[in-house]
Amino acid sequence: MVAPSAPPTTLRIGPYQVDPPVVLAPMAGITNVAFRRLCREYGAGLYVCEMITNRALVERHPGTMHLVTFDRAEYPRSMQLYGVDPETMYRAARMVAEENLADHIDMNFGCPVPKVTRKGGGAALPFKRKLFGDVVAAAVRAAEPAGIPVTVKFRIGIDDGHHTHLDAGRIAEAEGASAVALHARTAAQRYSGQADWSAIAALKEAVTTVPVLGNGDIFAASDAPRMMSETGCDGVVVGRGCLGRPWLFGELEAVFAGRPVPEGPTLGEVARVLRRHAELLAEHDGEDKGMRDLRKHMAWYFRGFPVGGELRQSLARVSSLAELDDLLGKLDADVPFPSEAEGPRGRQGTASRVVLPHGWLDDPDDRCVPTAAEVMHSGG
Structure with a gap:
């Protein structure tokens, strides 16, 4: 390319x-x-x-x-x-x-x-x-x-x-x-x-x-x-x-x-990247939490690839590295990167009204901190 x-x-x-x-x-x-x-x-x-x-x-x-x-x-x-x-x-x-x-x-x-x-x-x-x-x-x-x-x-x-x-x-x-x-x-x-x-x-x-x-x-x-x-x-x-x-x-x-852009990875190469991601998550959060976190990434990794509905569902419920290895082994590693994988990814949704504090738009020069503004304590 x-x-x-x-x-x-x-x-x-x-x-x-x-x-x-x-x-x-x-x-x-x-x-x-x-x-x-x-x-x-x-x-x-x-x-x-x-x-x-x-x-x-x-x-x-x-x-x-x-x-x-x-x-x-x-x-x-x-x-x-x-x-x-x-x-x-x-x-x-x-x-x-x-x-x-x-x-x-x-x-x-x-x-x-x-x-x-x-x-x-x-x-x-x-x-x-x-x-x-x-x-x-x-x-x-x-x-x-x-x-x-x-x-x-x-x-x-x-x-x-x-x-x-x-x-x-x-x-x-x-x-x-x-x-x-x-x-x-x-x-x-x-x-x-x-x-x-x-x-x-x-x-x-x-x-x-x-x-x-x-x-x-x-x-x-x-x-x-x-x-x-x-x-x-x-x-x-x-x-x-x-x-x-x-x-x-x-x-x-x-x-x-200024170098040529590499060709997109094959399905086997994507599987290896996904396995590396799983390994790093397990190292950070432990295997159980890491695998639960990995599930949301599955659809993004396999977007456009002919993976099959049943296998996709199993990957979306994966609970251990051993199970992940078994599931990834069922993929056809030689499938090339599909054109369907290109384009927008992740959440898109629709436009909607922005929820604001009462009277927020009344005075742009107001320096007052909204009541309970710092209550959000989600750890992130």
Whole structure:
């Protein structure tokens, strides 16, 4: 396969050079230490852990402390923090710095799920410009003495009537963020429809002193240089495109190095990747929990392959490594990578109204932290 031409770029986030300019998006329940290690085995870049709730971190919730696990060879260690209250954000970022828990902090202002937005968090928060700035400033202030760069990820806005990305980018830049990333959808879109890459281009024009990263609809290696060429962004953030496809990072590395993109793996090669994923999950969480976690990945790994309904169902109920080995042995290893496996992956759903705190849209300059905003104590 001929390599698409990639725009030359050097992406630096604080003291770290990210080469190729590719970032794994934090995804809840996905980007644990096992999945990050698997992806890193295919290519370089920056790999962000799943979302960590500030309050759960500072209170040392056992589940959260388990999530805050990095492989010994993982560097820089990248942690995403979620919170609404500047004081709690400061305490969490200071804990990361003082206890050397990570080398880079990313901030979550892009999550569109109701349990987050109804408390003013995630994609809802940038509408409150001053509170948003206070939260970013708190993290930067806490992390700066340790030399830890802070980056900020957000969406276009709450919905088409409330776009906030340009203000959010300028505010984050002014408050000391080392880079900003835009998921080019509104919160109302969730993961549906098509990402609006023109919004990334507009953000790149508005934010001039720190890197701007683009996120949304990177489903093939060729999408990354195309996004960068069309928008002028400094790097890409990959989320759903790597679900059941960790080798995408190897393909991206090839694109940015000017090498031909490798052919997609055969069914036997996919089975070997899946077995490696299972091994890493078992090592991290124990075999029982690891196999339960693996089940949600099955449909993504075997998308488009002629696996058969009965075998798919058995794989989706797998409970041990031995059982997994038996099931994988029933696959036809020589089946080539199908064209049906290309394209969007993961959740898409439909657009829907964003759930917000009462009166949230009344005053964008209100600095008040919503009542019970930091109650979410899920350990992530």
